[in-house]
Amino acid sequence: MFKMILKTDDSLTPIFLRLSLGVVMFAHGAQKVLGLFGGAGFEKTIEIFKAQMGFPTWITVLLMSIEFFGSLGLIFGFLTKLCALGIGTSMAVCAYMNHLKNGFFMNWFGTQKGEGFEYHILVLGIALALIVKGSGLLSFDKALMKGK
DSSP states (O other), X not given: OHHXXXXXXXXXXXXXXXXXXXXHXXXXXXXHHHOOTTOOOHXXXXXXXXXXXXXXXXXHHHHHHHHHXXXXXXXXXXXXXXXXXXXXXXXXXXXXXXXXXXXSSXXXXXXXXXXXXXXXXXXXXXXXXXXXHOSOSSSHHHHHHTTO
């Protein structure tokens, strides 16, 4: 099972996918966990998710862990398939709970009540590609699989 999680090929393509998704998701995770980039930080994020969405603390901590540590995993190519699965799942849930009702498009001109789900489709597509392909060259997954 562990070999299947680490399995990857010698392609360069996953590097671009995992770095793109990893950097974008790191910013979101760092907002929630560290309070960077104008984010609320760990304790305040827990309060907000509980008050506005009724999330129990453990679910919010799980989400923050997926976004923060999962993004680092993608950037370094460590457990890429698991990280992509976690990020893809969290984005699918987020889209379902908060964005489907706002239509497809992002709120570019401030004319809708909220943001649409187009961004989430891109994240899901990248995550699925990484789940299928793995982390590619220049990754911890590839290094761990050498000789196996």
